[in-house]
Amino acid sequence: MGIKTRSLDLADRENLLAGLDGASVAFLAIAGRGAEDGRLQGLLETLGVPYTGSGVLASAVGMNKLHSKALAAAAGVRAPRGVEIAPTATADEHAVGIEQLLGLPVIVKPVNEGGSIGLQVATTMESLTTAITEHGDGGLMAEVFHPGRSVSVGVLEDPLGAIHVLPPLEAQTPNGLYSYAAKRGTAACDYHCPARVSTETLEDLRRQAAAAHCALGCYSYSRHDFIVTEAGEVLWLEVNTLPGLSRGGNLARMALADGISYEQLVTHIVRGANIDRRART
Ligand SMILES: Nc1ncnc2c1ncn2[C@@H]1O[C@H](COP(=O)(O)OP(=O)(O)O)[C@@H](O)[C@H]1O
Ligand SMILES: [Mg+2]
Incomplete structure (x- = not known):
């Protein structure tokens, strides 16, 4: 296509802004939080650099x-029934609520991740409590498996x-x-x-x-x-x-x-x- 390209790393803040200066298109070959979640798209909108893929909201x-x-x-x-696991109750309390609402087995997964990171299938109350407890900070959800x-x-x-x-x-x-x-x-x-x-x-x-x-x-x-x-x-x-x-x-x-x-x-x-x-x- 005769396009001149240069690679930019989101983590390298200084070079990112300099590298975007004068770019006619930002080709987003990147994924995950900070890149796929609208933040990068918002930056590019603000800088006036056209970019590939969906906009900020989507x-x-x-x-x-x-x-x-x-x-x-x-x-x-149609999607599997699911609920958020908010950090307002203990893992045991959540497990009881989830089992009542969704039954077992369920799949526990991060709300904002990708690449199948942090997914756990729970078939028993014990494994459900463990899955909730083992998960660190950040949004968590359970879904009918x-x-x-x-x-x-x-x-x-x-x-x-x-x-x-x-x-x-x-x-x-x-x-x-x-x-x-x-x-x-x-x-x-x-x-x-x-x-x-x-x-x-x-x-x-x-x-x-x-x-x-x-x-x-x-x-x-x-x-x-x-x-x-x-x-x-x-x-x-x-x-x-x-x-x-x-x-x-x-x-x-x-x-x-x-x-x-x-x-x-x-x-x-x-x-x-x-x-x-x-x-x-
Ligand atoms: N409710 C579910 N029932 C059965 N399998 C599931 C369910 N949710 C996720 N999976 C399995 O886990 C994989 C990754 O889940 P997904 O929701 O796509 O999250 P990710 O963002 O990590 O890709 C799916 O491709 C599927 O194999
Ligand atoms: Mg997926």
Whole structure:
């Protein structure tokens, strides 16, 4: 494309500002807190530097699994029932409340994390109390644990707002959990694209991914994680507003299965940065 690039590190504050000076586009190949949660997007808006991906609001809401589920649910997207574990009660008290409300097993996970960090499945009151106790500071939630297939769905949106949903990708692991190690390639994981579910379920996944993308106000591209239960129910878990963009990554895998090359995918993302998204946030 004939684009001149330079890499900037968010942790290197001084060089970050100098490096952004005069940049025509900030290509956000970064994830997690401080980068995927609207803070970086806010900085770039303030500096007037166009950037790739979703704007401030969708990034902030998308990073919070409880708020994003509430918004997506309002648009008819189905998600596992879950509750926040606020630091206002003891782990024992929480465990009793969660068991009454959701039953067991549940999955305990951070509200604002990614990469399957800090996920624990609790099948007994004892393991539930331990999971809550072991978790450090920061928001925590519990959700009904639904055994099933872990499926991810990529959504591409062009600058005029036309939505294109990529073929759903299934990550198959021995215990069904798409864990940190499986994501990093250090535990067994087989990928299937399209996911090994019925045509109707594939359609349901695509419809719900598009609905969540729009309900959350995402822009340009997003990746949605689902569980397809043993009964074939499609349950939305979360959005990734800055999903991994490596050549062998999940989004690139789905794009390729749809006949979209890695170069075309990256070009789509770069072109999206030209839109003024301020009106949306
Ligand atoms: N409620 C659930 N029931 C069954 N499996 C789940 C549930 N929530 C998460 N998982 C498993 O954990 C993985 C990571 O969960 P996710 O909510 O996407 O968080 P993260 O932001 O860490 O990726 C999912 O891909 C799935 O394999
Ligand atoms: Mg996920």
